Amino acid sequence: MRILVLGGDGYLGWPTALHLSQCGHEVAVADNFVRRQYDLELGVDSLVPIASLHTRVTAWQERTGKTIEMFVGDLMDADFTYGMIRDFRPDAVVHFAEQRAAPYSMIDRKHAVYTQTNNVVGTLNLLYAIAEIDPEIHLVKLGTMGEYGTPNIDIEEGWLELEHKGRRDRVLYPKRPGSFYHLSKVHDSHNMEFACRIWGLRATDLNQGVVYGQETPETTLDDRLATRFDYDAVFGTVLNRFVIQAVLGHPLTVYGSGTQTRGIIDIRDTVRCIQLACENPADRGEFRVFNQMTESMSVSDIATTVSESFPGEVTIDNLDNPRVEKEEHYYKVTHTGLVELGLVPHLLSDTLITSLFDVAKRHVDRVREEALLPGVNWRNPGAERTSER
Template sequence: MRVLVLGGDGYLGWPTALHLSDAGYDVAVLDNLARRGYDEELGVDSLVPIADLETRVTAWEQVSGRRLACYVGDLLDAEFVLDTVREFAPGAIVHFAEQRAAPYSMIDRAHAVYTQHNNVIGTLNLLFAIAETDPDIHLVKLGTMGEYGTPDIDIEEGWLEIEHNGRRDRMLYPKRPGSFYHLSKVHDSHNIEFTCRVWSLRATDLNQGVVYGQQTPQTARDERLATRLDYDAVFGTVLNRFVIQAVLGQPLTVYGGGGQTRGLIDIRDTVECIRLAVEHPAARGEFRVFNQMTEAMSVAQIADVVAEAFPGPVHIDHLDNPRVEAPEHYYNVKHTGLVELGLQPHLLGDTLLESLFDIVATHKNRVESEALQPQIRWRAPVDQG
């Protein structure tokens, strides 16, 4: 099968492309390289140096003997999207090509508008391209567990059976996201479900938890194949940030009391989840949802795991939470779909955090310490006039 990976130069898109290629799929990557531009805007680079896309593609061919087709362009360019889908003729499209950081979307009006326009319109252009070229293409779309928010009931896998005034129905699980970024993912989900229902497209929406880690078996084969390791308070994941702070001898910065619970997933499980979704496609007209996480922990528990695993003293600090979120909440997520397809999860307690500590130690001189501290707050804009 031919698989087109959108956002194939990114943190998850790149290792996913290699994982699929290594599994025998004919893979193409598409990217507009915007994520590298965010580095320039924010003045913070990936902790692990990453090669340019052309070097990466060449390195993979040298290491594996398999060639990745490469397209550089923007999903906001509808004609480019249509032409690419027609030319490559994929059986599946994996969609990572969105602005992915909640803090980035909350900087100000311009960043909120950019995030929603980029993510929602790009996905709409893709849906039209699929419908116009081959409605049988299976769309595998990366969503986020943040779409759900933190409801005081169990979180089902995308759908909810309800009874109201004596009648029963099945509807999309209610969404209560916590940032303009997460809202953009909700809009995506609704648009994709609509096109599955009305145009008989087929799609799998993967609501993913917080991803941690930097290496997969494929990226570890050559340093030119390395994917990003983001640590800053805008794009960095909480666990990666804690690991870096531990290595630097800095306190682990827990927002608030640390009672906020997050779904977690190892990067190796992320790429395998994508393969499983591609290999077992949704039916025509089906909008299928999997909660792509393997376990849940509070932020305080994550800090404790890192502190216990690190071979040295670790101090934990509690900062004022820059986000608007419940300090503690109920969180029980159903996530059986991918396990039923064959996922064998790596759990954080079983993960060799030592390898991540070693990666960080090798590149610790690249850390901009001030970037670890939160600068963006979830507050309403104030008229300064």
Template sequence: MIIGGDGYCGWATALHLSKRGYAVSIVDNLCRRSMDDQLGFNSLSPIKGIHERVRKWKEVSGRDIDLFVGDVCDYEFLGAAFKKFAPTACVHFGEQRSAPYSMMDRTRAVFTQTNNVMGTINVLYAIKEFAPECHCIKLGTMGEYGTPNIDIEEGYITITHNGRTDTLPYPKQGGSFYHLSKCHDSANMLFCTKAWGIRTTDLNQGVVYGLSTDETDMHPDLVNRLDYDAVFGTALNRFCIQAAVGHPMTVYGKGGQTRGFLNIRDTVRCIQIACDNPAPPGEMKIYNQFTEQFSVNELAAMITEAGKKVGLNPEVITVPNPRTEMEEHYYNAKNSKLQDLGLEPIAMRGEFLEGLLKQIITYKDRVDQRLILPGVNWKESASVAEVIAK
């Protein structure tokens, strides 16, 4: 069961696991599409409706994907989906996943926390009640950790204090209401895992980039979404799109912000590895799901070099940072567990970036440049948001 299977990571994962031989269902309330409608945004790539997507997948692959359209915050709906599908693994992508969206105003902050935290509690109860052997694989974020001045371990840290030693969850320092919702998810999951003896895996995912997987490339109607706006567009995808349309890449502040990154093709393989290696009952595995670390300035330099090789002339500008965050900091996160289980990472080489830029150029006429500049300021988050698209 892929909760949030109509989204960027969820759609690619659903197709990958289906092709691999899993019986797959998608649970989604399609709210990500309605958010675009509310804010005047659009995916760079023209995506089909979820029903058409699923029909096309059956046509090109011969494999069915069951579809349940509804809200995980509606426990009656979620319970019915669990009883009908009886999942052995539940991959939970079904959350509002944008930090800027969560900081737009009070209403969206509350929605983010309610949807994410309460939805996850519903999923945990549904597993307990309807599928106690089901393995819950929850997508967290590396942003849960913040930017501590020590190395970031994979989920747990062993501490000696006043002569006594214990292994504890790594301290969390979420930098937005979105990131904080993920911190709450992790604490709730760990509690339920211990209290009920269920199987859980928490995947602290880095920033995902890229458009294509082997499965989404099988037909144009299966194309994944690609966000470029300042609310849902991640830094690398946004920079590539800015370079492709001749808009300067917008580096926030000093540009020393460093994060973990991974290719969308590695995302689906990481989920597959988690499915194939379930946690034992009563144990919560935690993996840091990224493959490389880069600063914002390093990303801009890499895209500048790749852009010149495909006939572009990328420029970089600095804009005031709308976020409350450290712009220069120490960052060293561990990420060995998934590779120990067989992940062979795809490096962000120049050839890949050149190919991504070429893909984006084919859609560049769909870009609305009014959506590129920052539109949400952490310090100015109010009870009512201003319109983003001017």
């Protein structure tokens, strides 16, 4: 297959492109490098140094003999988007090219507007390009489990069969997102479903849980192939942050009670899920949803797992929660679709977290300790961040 990976310079986009290439697909990546600009804005770099995209592509060819084509541009630029689709003529488009952090979207009005404009308009441009150039293209879009919120009923895979006043229907599962970022993903989902229903497009929406891990078999072939390791309170995932804090000898910072429960997934499973979705496309006119997670854990459970795995003393601190979210809630998620396609999950209990400790120790001199503490407050729109200043 010919597969175009948008956001191919990013944390998940880059290892996904390598994995698809290794599986024998013809792969191209596209990026506008804005994620690297966020680093400059926030003053926090990836813990693991990352090479330029040109260097990465060259290193991949040297190591494997496989080529990855590059497109440099922005989905907000409709002319670029249309030209890229015409030039590469993909069978599938994997869409990671969005601002991906809830805290970033909640900094102030400017960041909220940017997040929603960038994400929603970029995806709309892509939908129109596919519809007008080749409606057979399968769009595989990264969504988020955060679209659902924490409803007091089981979370189904995108759709809900309901009965109301004696009548039955199948509707998109109700969404109650917790940030302007998550809201942008909800808007994307509705736009994609509309495009499939009205234009007959084919799309798979992957509502992904919190990703952990930094290495895949492909990224370990050469240091130049490494992907990001974000640990800060804006872009860092909770497990990565806890790993850094353990290595530094700092308390693990749990927001609130720590009973908030979320879906999680190993980065190796993420790239496998993308492969399965591409190789088993949705039908024309179908808006297909998979909940891309492998298990559920509370924040406190994740902290306990890190503390028990670390070869040293670890303490846990509960901080005031900067987010507006339920801390005590029901959470049961259906996530069978990808397993039925062949996913064999890695579970956190089976994962060598020690490898993350090793990565952190090797690069501990790059840590900005103040960036570990939360500086974005959901309750106070427009307030200046404290941790990055």
